[in-house]
Amino acid sequence: MSKTVCIVCFDHFTDIDTFLPWDMLNRVRLRDDGWAVKLIGDKARHTSIAGLETPMHGGLTDANAADAVLFTSGAKGILPLLDDDAWLGAFDLDPGRQMIGSMCTGAAVPAKLGLLDGLTATTYPTSVPLLQSLGIEIVEEPMIVHGNIAAAGCLAAQNLSHWVIEGRAGKATADDVLASILPVGEGCVAL
Amino acid sequence: MSKTVCIVCFDHFTDIDTFLPWDMLNRVRLRDDGWAVKLIGDKARHTSIAGLETPMHGGLTDANAADAVLFTSGAKGILPLLDDDAWLGAFDLDPGRQMIGSMCTGAAVPAKLGLLDGLTATTYPTSVPLLQSLGIEIVEEPMIVHGNIAAAGCLAAQNLSHWVIEGRAGKATADDVLASILPVGEGCVAL
Numbered sequence A, B: 001m002s003k004t005v006c007i008v009c010f011d012h013f014t015d016i017d018t019f020l021p022w023d024m025l026n027r028v029r030l031r032d033d034g035w036a037v038k039l040i041g042d043k044a045r046h047t048s049i050a051g052l053e054t055p056m057h058g059g060l061t062d063a064n065a066a067d068a069v070l071f072t073s074g075a076k077g078i079l080p081l082l083d084d085d086a087w088l089g090a091f092d093l094d095p096g097r098q099m100i101g102s103m104c105t106g107a108a109v110p111a112k113l114g115l116l117d118g119l120t121a122t123t124y125p126t127s128v129p130l131l132q133s134l135g136i137e138i139v140e141e142p143m144i145v146h147g148n149i150a151a152a153g154c155l156a157a158q159n160l161s162h163w164v165i166e167g168r169a170g171k172a173t174a175d176d177v178l179a180s181i182l183p184v185g186e187g188c189v190a191l
Helices: A013-027 A059-067 A076-081 A085-089 A104-112 A125-133 A154-169 A172-180 B016-030 B058-067 B075-081 B087-089 B103-113 B124-134 B154-169 B170-177
Strands: A004-008 A035-040 A045-047 A053-055 A068-071 A097-103 A144-147 A149-152 B005-009 B035-040 B045-047 B053-055 B068-069 B099-103 B143-147 B147-154
Touching: A004 A013, A004 A059, A004 A154, A013 A035, A013 A097, A013 A154, A013 A172, A013 B016, A035 A059, A045 B016, A053 B053, A068 A104, A068 A154, A076 A104, A076 A125, A097 A104, A097 A154, A104 A125, A104 A149, A144 A154, A149 A154, A154 A172, B005 B016, B005 B058, B005 B154, B016 B035, B016 B099, B016 B170, B035 B058, B068 B103, B068 B154, B075 B103, B075 B124, B099 B103, B099 B154, B103 B124, B103 B147, B143 B154, B147 B154, B154 B170
Parallel strands: A004 A035, A004 A068, A068 A097, A097 A149, B005 B035, B005 B068, B068 B099, B099 B147
Antiparallel strands: A045 A053, A144 A149, B045 B053, B143 B147
16 A cells, blocks of 8 residues: 655755655665655755755645655744745645654644644754744653654654654564664664 | 865765765854865766755865765665776875765775775675675774774764764864754753
8 A cells, every 4th residue: 555755845954854754764665665755845946954955756735645744844944934824825734644743843834733732742942932932832852742743853853754654654664664774783683 | 274074975875874964064064164065976966775866066086185085875876886996096085184984885985995904894784794895894883983984884874973073173063063963852952
């Protein structure tokens, strides 16, 4: 059965919070060709905060049909989008049928979309006041999960990716993918 | 004083082993505009194993004048290059004046260039026989350092990046950059 995961990007996105999930989620595709990972945005290419011009695989509305949607981080890029009704209006997400996750400051988008109402979340330390201003209670943990909704911070991207893969491809695949990127001695066994 | 770090890429490079150092090393640039990070290769764009078309910032010979050179990983891309005399011949590296590091299977390149002669290294578990065939003794550790030469595996990319930044920008900057990407509660302090 095919599964699609979308990572929502924008200009000035944080490289590591996008490319670490991108890498891990694509490792599922190498094991299951029914699995697809798409970087999506409102332009054909977005440039990261570190200056990497990155091609997108689809537009924002692709998120609405995806099995899982991850919002990447980058305060410089996200802040203006929180006041952009056209950008926000592209999303019609449903945690009843979709897994919805965020990295660091990315939590501000599901918060603004009302998806975190009444829930706790985690975010980048400097973005705690932003999330609080959106009515979200922030807990200082690497990752916070409420059913189909999760928020993770920075190098907890590996935990967030594991959560998506376990939810959509099973625990064995998720454990296998995580083992394939762990430092020597902690993951795969040497031949 | 300006410093340049080159990350050597090729088609089918491993995303995480390239973009994690790319992100961390660029965080130094945000603190010190004399610092530069370049993805280099023998084409204008290289495509990662996960399918991301990535623009390069320079050619292979740029490595020879860099303050630090990191070889990213990806067995599918590296294996044919080990028999490519033109590709290998572009490099004229000197660990006396340059820091030279590798991620996972990337260790095969400095090994082939003779830079690891008589040294131990670490690599991706499935590439241990390859490195052994090049005469390198492999130790199962996340990262192995010999003076200006280091080999790291997978998520030890953060250790490798810290090593480069400490060597070329100082320990305070390296610690600051690492703290900025650690999971919530382990790195930066929330406001």
